[in-house]
Amino acid sequence: MVSTARVVVIGGGFGGLNAAKGLKRGPAEVMVIDRTNHHLFQPLLYQVAAAVLAPGDIAVPIREILAKQRNATTIMAEVVAIEKEAKQVVLANGDRVSYDYLVVAPGARHAYFGHDEWEACAPGIKTLEDALRIRERLLISFEKAERCDSISEAEKYLNFVIIGGGPTGVEIAGAIAEIAQLTMIQNFRRINPERTKVYLVEGCEEILPPYPKRQGKYAREALEELGVEVLTNTMVTHIDRTGVTFKGGKLIPSRNIIWAAGNQASPLLKTLGIELDRAGRVKVQPDLTIAGYPEIFVIGDGAYLEDKKGKPLPGIAPTAIQQGKYVAKVIRKKIAPDKRKPFRYFDKGMMATIGQNKAVAVLGKFGLNGYLAWLAWCLIHIAYLIGFRNRILVLINWCFEYFTGSRGSRLIDRGLSDDH
């Protein structure tokens, strides 16, 4: 056994970063490989899409975070394959990197349930690029509507359809409803931004399916107060440039469709050559490794694990953070496979905002709705942001929006794209 373990971490998200940081004082050489140069605070990404925050407010270069950790190297590269027998990962340019331990934390993308062609018209929000694309469409839509000669022509630009009534869908629906009412008001002459119509579409019978029904109902009422039309029990059958078609044939004309309806784990996991679940995730062992390979850990959105009651762990930041820390401890202490205690998820609860002043939160059996939940949401998200500078900037942007209604990041920086 080598005294200094070579640890390769794929992905600089919550899971990967916490695994790397947890190895700071261990006898390890850590290499973090990410396709981008930044760690992204995904819980606030929808606010970049809604022009509240700037990309830099919620993203920090990974190598800046790890600057003082002398045993960590950061590489910006794409991993295309994992060769578990050779104990190597293969990069897009053909380079190979050997490891003693491998932490696989590549995250997830959207799943379109066999309709990948929908993605062009209905992008999801996972990366900064996604969020900037949605922001651009959103802002250009108002610009285009202002130039339309008739109201019916403007309609397709002022209809927003969000597909998926989970926490992401609820948060983005609230944020878009508010941009029209708080931010855009007075800015236009021909159109009335209040004509904006936001639809939130959910297949189940209530929104926020992982939350207690009571909270789903509260969220629905809060959204309706903001003018959002919540369509539950509603199935999407087709999406194209005209709009969204539902089961039964109804069409909502829209150029602004956002997908928040399902995840698919990173395709990199397929190269592990093991069985994956329907969402492309690895069913990990209790120590988060894959069967027969105690040196390969899979964590975060790419891992499937159930808690003691048989309930799957939620795909949220606390899960990934705790898993990253657990893996770092196992590697740091070189715990033999048969001596590892199973990973235990400590439930810190879930929360989602609905516009300003309102949120739903749930912790075990305890639920909280309204202003207090919203305040808690704000504080927790500021506290978990990495970097003092980012905390200040987010706080300032929030205050400005709260007190003046103006959003700081209403930038269309790529010019008028005519394919919109």
Place this chain on the structure above:
Amino acid sequence: MVSTARVVVIGGGFGGLNAAKGLKRGPAEVMVIDRTNHHLFQPLLYQVAAAVLAPGDIAVPIREILAKQRNATTIMAEVVAIEKEAKQVVLANGDRVSYDYLVVAPGARHAYFGHDEWEACAPGIKTLEDALRIRERLLISFEKAERCDSISEAEKYLNFVIIGGGPTGVEIAGAIAEIAQLTMIQNFRRINPERTKVYLVEGCEEILPPYPKRQGKYAREALEELGVEVLTNTMVTHIDRTGVTFKGGKLIPSRNIIWAAGNQASPLLKTLGIELDRAGRVKVQPDLTIAGYPEIFVIGDGAYLEDKKGKPLPGIAPTAIQQGKYVAKVIRKKIAPDKRKPFRYFDKGMMATIGQNKAVAVLGKFGLNGYLAWLAWCLIHIAYLIGFRNRILVLINWCFEYFTGSRGSRLIDRGLSDDH
């Protein structure tokens, strides 16, 4: 004569915006047409390219600035032609807009002196998109250099060549030299960011040609202290993906070439059907109109005018601002062509920073170098920024950089572009 004049303003830069704002209380219907949705504070654009500031810090939606001016409408569109006989402007989609007065303030792009093919390898800094492209290349270069196997291979990524020793060239050279020494230090493991080599190339015998020689010399020494190699009397003969070739045959291998060497006024001016100067500018009448058309004003970087001593007015923000205000007054008061007093430029001086703590400033015959000039530069730029929020954000970002060396906008948001 109509009682309410229809005023069309092309361009929402310093000139156009001040013309529009100056008409707030006049009997006018103002329409501002811009290709983008934002007014850009161009004097700080190089700091976006250098990852100090975020795009949103120095850009504000034009319709937000004019929100409370009820007689102003903002349209995001591209003007492709001016038909001065029909008194109409033609938009890219074929729409026509009629005017009683026209204010043409479309700005300038770079001039490559007949070598437009150089632009792909040597972009300039005029728009947010330009700045983001340069920032991406800059940051990716460090990432790529970190992955190179040999120092000679890494060289082309760590060589930066800035062509043009005017104020823009000097400012960007200083900012790039500092990114390596202040910001990137400690962030990399294999490369030493201090190996970064910045070249500033100027055809004249001293940099900062519009400034007194003494100040050019000061700027050169200050840049050399930062490790910048200043090459004066140096002519570029060729630019491609390998690097920059100079007269005499010397080649500097570089993937990071920035063009700051010359301007060409907007091609829109050609559609006026009048004679333009070598830089594509309109030689305007003393009242900033074009001969024979007292209702068409050309202002800002697209206008050529000399002061009383026969010196051309500088292409800087104060010129455009003063011209915009002058035009608004003429239109507001409906001053007849023969009663208009000639436009008088009030010289507020020029200034340029050289990294932190140093700047050169000149006001008439009075020159100021060093720390005080730098402090004045900071204060003036903060004061002229539009929007309280933007002032706060720029101030915070500057303070963070000043005291910690960290730059807030080190984001590569479009993924690894392999054509770099």
